[in-house]
Amino acid sequence: MTTPSPVSTAVPTGEPRVRVRDLRIWYGTSGAPVRAVDGVDLTIHAGQIVALVGESGCGKTTLGRGILGLLPPAAATDGEVVVDGTDLLRLPARRLRAMRGDKLGLVFQEPMTRLDPLMRVGDHFDELLRTHRPRLSRAERERQAVDILRAMGIPASRLRQYPHEFSGGMRQRIMIALTLVLRPALVVADEPTTALDVLVEAQILKILAELRSSVDCGMLLITHNLGIVLEAADRVAVMYAGRIVEEGDVRQVFAHPAHPYTRELLRSTISLTTTELHHIPGSPPDLADPPPGCRFHPRCPDAMRICPNSDPGDVDTAGGQRVACWLHRLDEVAPADREPLPDREISVADEA
Amino acid sequence: MPTKPEQGAEQALIDVSGLHVRYALRRGPLARITGGGGVIRAVDGVSFQLRRGEVLGLVGESGSGKSTLGRALLGLVPASSGSIRYAGTELVGRSERRMRPLRRRLQMVFQDPHASLNPAMDVGTAVGHPLRIHGVAGKDVRDRVVEALELVGLSPAHRYLSLRPGDLSGGQKQRVVIARATILGPELLVADEPVSMLDMSVRAKILRLMLDLRQQLNLTYLYITHDLATAKLFCDRVAIMYLGRIVEIGRTDEVFADPKHPYTRALLAAIPDLRPEHAGPRDVPAGEIPDAARPPAGCSYHPRCPHAFAPCGFEGRDLRALLEARWGRDEPGTAAGSTADLAAESARFADLDDFLVHSERIRIRPARGHTAADVLQTLSAARTDAPDEPVWRGVRAMAVEDHAAVVEFEPATDPGLLDTGTARVACHLFDPRFAPAEQVS
Numbered sequence: 001m002t003t004p005s006p007v008s009t010a011v012p013t014g015e016p017r018v019r020v021r022d023l024r025i026w027y028g029t030s031g032a033p034v035r036a037v038d039g040v041d042l043t044i045h046a047g048q049i050v051a052l053v054g055e056s057g058c059g060k061t062t063l064g065r066g067i068l069g070l071l072p073p074a075a076a077t078d079g080e081v082v083v084d085g086t087d088l089l090r091l092p093a094r095r096l097r098a099m100r101g102d103k104l105g106l107v108f109q110e111p112m113t114r115l116d117p118l119m120r121v122g123d124h125f126d127e128l129l130r131t132h133r134p135r136l137s138r139a140e141r142e143r144q145a146v147d148i149l150r151a152m153g154i155p156a157s158r159l160r161q162y163p164h165e166f167s168g169g170m171r172q173r174i175m176i177a178l179t180l181v182l183r184p185a186l187v188v189a190d191e192p193t194t195a196l197d198v199l200v201e202a203q204i205l206k207i208l209a210e211l212r213s214s215v216d217c218g219m220l221l222i223t224h225n226l227g228i229v230l231e232a233a234d235r236v237a238v239m240y241a242g243r244i245v246e247e248g249d250v251r252q253v254f255a256h257p258a259h260p261y262t263r264e265l266l267r268s269t270i271s272l273t274t275t276e277l278h279h280i281p282g283s284p285p286d287l288a289d290p291p292p293g294c295r296f297h298p299r300c301p302d303a304m305r306i307c308p309n310s311d312p313g314d315v316d317t318a319g320g321q322r323v324a325c326w327l328h329r330l331d332e333v334a335p336a337d338r339e340p341l342p343d344r345e346i347s348v349a350d351e352a
Numbered sequence: 353m354p355t356k357p358e359q360g361a362e363q364a365l366i367d368v369s370g371l372h373v374r375y376a377l378r379r380g381p382l383a384r385i386t387g388g389g390g391v392i393r394a395v396d397g398v399s400f401q402l403r404r405g406e407v408l409g410l411v412g413e414s415g416s417g418k419s420t421l422g423r424a425l426l427g428l429v430p431a432s433s434g435s436i437r438y439a440g441t442e443l444v445g446r447s448e449r450r451m452r453p454l455r456r457r458l459q460m461v462f463q464d465p466h467a468s469l470n471p472a473m474d475v476g477t478a479v480g481h482p483l484r485i486h487g488v489a490g491k492d493v494r495d496r497v498v499e500a501l502e503l504v505g506l507s508p509a510h511r512y513l514s515l516r517p518g519d520l521s522g523g524q525k526q527r528v529v530i531a532r533a534t535i536l537g538p539e540l541l542v543a544d545e546p547v548s549m550l551d552m553s554v555r556a557k558i559l560r561l562m563l564d565l566r567q568q569l570n571l572t573y574l575y576i577t578h579d580l581a582t583a584k585l586f587c588d589r590v591a592i593m594y595l596g597r598i599v600e601i602g603r604t605d606e607v608f609a610d611p612k613h614p615y616t617r618a619l620l621a622a623i624p625d626l627r628p629e630h631a632g633p634r635d636v637p638a639g640e641i642p643d644a645a646r647p648p649a650g651c652s653y654h655p656r657c658p659h660a661f662a663p664c665g666f667e668g669r670d671l672r673a674l675l676e677a678r679w680g681r682d683e684p685g686t687a688a689g690s691t692a693d694l695a696a697e698s699a700r701f702a703d704l705d706d707f708l709v710h711s712e713r714i715r716i717r718p719a720r721g722h723t724a725a726d727v728l729q730t731l732s733a734a735r736t737d738a739p740d741e742p743v744w745r746g747v748r749a750m751a752v753e754d755h756a757a758v759v760e761f762e763p764a765t766d767p768g769l770l771d772t773g774t775a776r777v778a779c780h781l782f783d784p785r786f787a788p789a790e791q792v793s
Contacts, residue, residue, distance in 0.1 A: 055551045056522070096702070155676055167640040174483045197413035198578060202622040202636040224551060227624030230631045251628035268553045270581045272608070277556035277585065283521055 017185045017218040018044040018067070023079035025059075025066045028159075030286045033076075036062040038242035040079075041314075044149065044218030046188065049345045051221045051233035051250070053265070057284050059242040064188045069096045084185045101132050105179035106215075107172075107189040114175055115163040120150075121174055122159035125181060132182055148177045151214070152207055169200035173207065180215060190222045205232045228268045230254055238262045241285050241295040248321030259300045260267050260321040294326065297341065302327060306337035364437075365540060365572050368400035371395055371434035371444075373424050374416070379646055392644045396596030397434070397539045399769075402540070407566065407573040409587035409604070411580055411619070417596040417639045422542045425459050427451040432450045438540075456486055459538040463545035463697065465525035475501070475671045476513035486536060500531040503563060503568070519707060523554040524760040527561065534569060534678075544576040559586055572669050584754040595644060595652035602775025612777040614657045625791030639673075649710070650764030651780065663780050666746025668714040672707035674743050679732055697733075700726045712763060715756040726758055727757040 014267060027035040036059040042110055044050050045049035052060045065071055069088050081088045083103055088096060108114050109238060115124060136144070137200065146156040152173040163171060179187050189208075193201040208219075209232050213251045221233055228237050237247040246259040252338055257263040265281050267278045284289055284298040292297050297307035326333055373395040373514015394417045402408050405569060412418045423429045425436060427443055436443040438454065446454075463469045469478055474520055480497045483489045494513075501509035504527040517525055526546060542672060543562065547555040559582060577583055583590050584604060591601040599612040611617045618637045625631055630711060639655040640680055648655050655673065657664065679698050698704070703716040711714075718727045735744055749760040766784075767778040780786045 055553055151675075155679065157679060167761065169640050197641070198580075198622045199413065199618060201639055202624075202634065203638070206634075206636060225624075225628060230626065230628060231624050251631075254626060254628045254752060255460060265553065265624060268556055269626060270552070270555060270579075270585060272579065272581050272584060272623050273625070274585060274622070275625065277560050279556040280553040283523075 010082060015345050016043045016045045017083045017084060017216075018042070018068045018220075019080070020067060021062070023066060023077070023081060023082040025062055025071065025075055025077050027075055033244050035290070036075075037066055037286055038287075038290075040239075040242075040244050042220075042237060042244065042247070046216040047212055047311060048217060048222055048235065049143075049212060049219045049231040049233045051223060051238060052239060053223055053226055053229060054239035055265075056112075056224065058239045059287070060222050060239050061190060062241070064190055064220060066099070067186070068106055068188055070106070071323075081286055087115065092192060101128070101182055101184070103185045105182070105184040105187040107176055107179050107187060107192045108271050109191040110195050112168060112171060112195070115171060118164055120160055121166070121316075124174070124178060125149075125159075126288060128168045128181065144181055145177075146292070148181045149174070151211065152177045164334065167200075169196055169203060171199075173205060176208075179216070182216070184217050187217050187219045188222065188295070189219060191224070192221070193228065194223070194225070194291075201228065208232050212271065222341045226266060238265065241290050242287055243316070243324065244294065244322075245296065245325070246321055246323045248319070252319050255319060258317045258328060259296075259325045260300045261296045264299075264301070294324070302332070303341040304337060304343060306333050307340050307341065309337075363403045363610065364401040365404045365439060366574075367392070367435075367437040368401070369399045369424070370422065371421070371436060372396045373420050373429055374432040390645050394597050394644065395431075396647075397422060398593075398596075398598055400531075400591055400601060401599060402572060402574060404539075405566070405570060405572055407575055407586060409577045409583035409590040410548065410574060411578065411583050411590055412593035415595070415644060415684060416593040417644075418576050418593045419544055421551050421593070422460070422544050422574055425540075425542055425574065426460055428457065428460070434671070442742060448520055448733075453486075456482075456536040457539045457542050459533040461526075461529055461533050461541060461543040461546045464549050466517070468551070468781045469525060470531045471517050473516070473728075475506075475515050475517075475520075475528050478517075478534060479528060482532060482536050483773045488536070489655055493577045496535060496671075497531075497716050500535040501528075503534070503565070504528075504531040505526050505530065521554075522550050523558060526550060526558055527668065530561065534565060534571075536537070537569070538571070540574065542573045542574045542576065545578070546575075547582065548577065548579065554654070555582065562586070578607075579636045581623055581779045591739070592619070595641060595647055597652065598769065599653065599778045600775055601769070606774040610774065612772055612775055612782060614659050614777050614781075615653045618656075654742075658704075660742040661745045661780070661786075662762040663765040663786050664742075664746065664767075666743050666761050667758070667764070668707035668709055668711075668761075670743045671759065672704055672745070674741055675730075675734060680735070697730045700730055714761075716757050716759065717756045724752040724755050726754050731757060 016028050020040060020042040023037055023040045024035065026033040026167060040063060043311045043315065052063065058092045066077060071077065079089065117162050122145060123140065128143050129144060145159065147149055151158065154173055193204050196204065197261055205228055209303040223229065234254050235248065235249050237244045238259065240261050246257065246262045248251060253262060254266065257266055264280045280299055285295060291308065293308040293310050294312055297303040300307065306326050312324050312329060315324050315328045316322055317328055330338065372393065373747050375392045376390060377390040377393055398421060410418045410421060420429055424431050426447060431444045438458065476497050479500055483493050483496060493667060498509040501512055504513045506524065506527050520528065520772045525623045542752060547558050550558060567574065575583065575587055587604050590604050591597065592599045592608050592615065600607060600616045607616065611620055621634050622636055638657045642652065642655065648665060649667045650663065654660040654666065655663035655670055700719055700722040702719045706716045707714060716727050718724050731750055746762045747759060748762050751758055765780065767780050769776040770782050772782050
């Protein structure tokens with residue numbers, strides 16, 4: 001256990017708390033292996049919230065679970081997931097298990113089913129702290145529980161109550177508090193507000209955004225809802241067919257999306273300022289047999305002749321994004337290869 | 353209750369008036385002996401009209417009663433009282449047997465397309481099923497199924513007939529569900545969150561399909577959703593529901609340009625903006641939708657409403673919530689001392705459940721070793737420290753009386769829907785009788 005690093009500043013410096021390098025996760029099937037995560041790089045600093053967005057089936061949940069080492073036995077992994085200097089993929093199972101809770105936390109989607117209905121809320125904290133911090137006194141355990149619950153907006157007077165006495169939003173706050181009380185290095189929050197109402201979602205996002213400055217863990221916020229990303233996250237990684245196609249500062253990515261997929265995803269999100277309906281034709285590819293070259297090319301309105309032939313790889317844009325798209329390496333593309341791809345028919349048959 | 357005068361009743365396809373849906377609460381054996389069962393008013397006196405060919409959005413959070421209302425329209429849950437007239441025919445009180453023929457004309461699309469389809473039934477059978485159930489099957493079932501599938505964009509239809517739901521994507525499943533709902537040629541489609549389980553990239557496509565079908569099949573929609581953004585695009589009129597009641601109803605453009613009810617305003621403010629220059633901290637009301645078994649007095653939204661004032665229905669539990677927030681506050685208190693001092697205040701009360709008595713006059717007893725004056729002093733200190741908390745606008749008097757602190761509240765008034773010239777709103781801020789001192793900002 002290392003001592004917590006100091007409160008982060010706007011521009012994180014120093015060693016990141018989490019560094020994922022060339023992570024690959026695949027599942028063996030009777031046919032070709034399904035490559036759910038295919039060469040992902042990701043960095044999360046202390047006090048940072050990184051959002052991971054994409055359509056269902058793009059591999060975002062697998063990536064989140066993979067980073068925590070929570071994959072089913074059938075999954076194979078390759079690459080590096082370094083948390084506070086330790087490569088989780090090289091750890092024996094027992095040591096990995098010991099890191100969970102202490103170093104690695106997970107916030108689930110449904111808060112209703114994750115608390116023990118027969119245990120008082122305070123006892124959840126007591127049990128957790130007794131297991132992971134055996135040297136703390138009872139009074140100290142209670143103080144830590146009260147502190148973190150207060151930060152989540154739950155009064156100490158409710159410590160003796162049972163989960164059913166709390167509303168859905170309160171329960172999700174308790175779940176987040178249970179994860180944060182051990183001050184882990186990394187918290188993966190998988191659609192933490194999807195099951196909640198809009199107003200409650202907004203309350204929780206507000207709390208998460210406020211916590212950023214006082215908590216020194218890194219957080220990976222997995223969501224399909226682009227709307228909440230801008231509000232809650234510092235950086236965003238857009239995932240498509242097992243790969244991260246764009247990554248960068250949230251405001252920069254939303255204002256100037258560099259990858260056509262990011263742009264189309266933003267256009268198809270319905271917000272109050274939407275005046276016409278827009279959708280992305282086609283559907284995400286079969287990960288057992290992804291398209292060659294850039295995987296988005298069959299659905300991309302900007303696809304060029306080079307796109308199906310060659311994988312663009314990552315480039316850094318002037319705006320500071322990391323993007324995998326030939327549009328940002330045009331000077332390396334021969335003029336004939338810049339011609340638009342001939343019209344491709346995408347019928348409803350291929351729709352998501 | 354009439355809607356806007358210019359719309360004649362003859363245009364209404366569905367006319368709902370004073371509709372109530374109540375569920376009896378079954379508690380433990382003790383409650384049965386003491387008679388404490390209680391009811392949940394899932395729909396609590398709702399009136400509106402659905403005009404032929406329009407799309408009416410029913411917007412609210414979970415627990416607002418919007419789904420129950422939608423189901424009640426189709427007779428899927430029994431109405432407790434009130435009236436639902438479909439093209440002049442009364443639906444409330446109709447037996448299932450007499451309701452069934454009408455279901456050809458009144459259909460429903462559910463939220464979860466994965467759960468709406470039998471995984472063992474192929475698409476052709478599923479879409480043709482309503483024809484068999486309603487006895488309109490003939491030799492042309494297959495033709496009509498093909499036609500219905502083509503209409504929802506599943507074309508060429510023969511490719512889909514023998515597929516099972518497991519072979520389809522989420523968007524395709526919802527298309528099959530819509531084909532099944534439209535094959536009987538209904539007039540009304542109640543769509544309960546039809547796109548909220550789908551990816552953002554597909555939602556627009558399904559909404560577009562529903563708009564196209566409305567034209568081609570002369571459909572009328574009741575679109576039930578928690579998502580104001582899609583309602584804005586999709587609906588001609590919207591009704592905002594809160595705890596079983598409609599709190600605001602009006603034309604979509606008017607409600608969105610000038611939301612009147614504080615709850616509508618809060619919902620709108622909670623929708624994230626995708627434009628970075630507009631993103632920032634937003635005012636979000638505290639708390640969550642209350643327990644429908646014990647609804648707040650007066651306006652159900654008053655405990656969360658920053659504009660609530662005297663007639664809105666303040667009561668003991670609002671005061672208790674204020675005290676608990678005071679004792680649980682994170683930063684050390686300003687005027688009244690440290691958090692520990694504040695927390696010590698709670699020891700002066702005999703039983704905080706004293707606040708829960710349902711009355712305009714509540715007696716708060718002091719704990720052993722404290723006096724009624726201590727209790728009153730605590731309440732007064734809370735008032736001095738936060739004089740702008742809405743709850744104090746509802747407190748008429750506080751005094752010591754017969755060894756207890758007595759708090760008297762202003763009488764509660766249930767807000768009814770008021771005409772404002774544009775939308776109709778159930779909020780006392782728009783009722784000249786109450787001369788609301790503070791206007792909505």
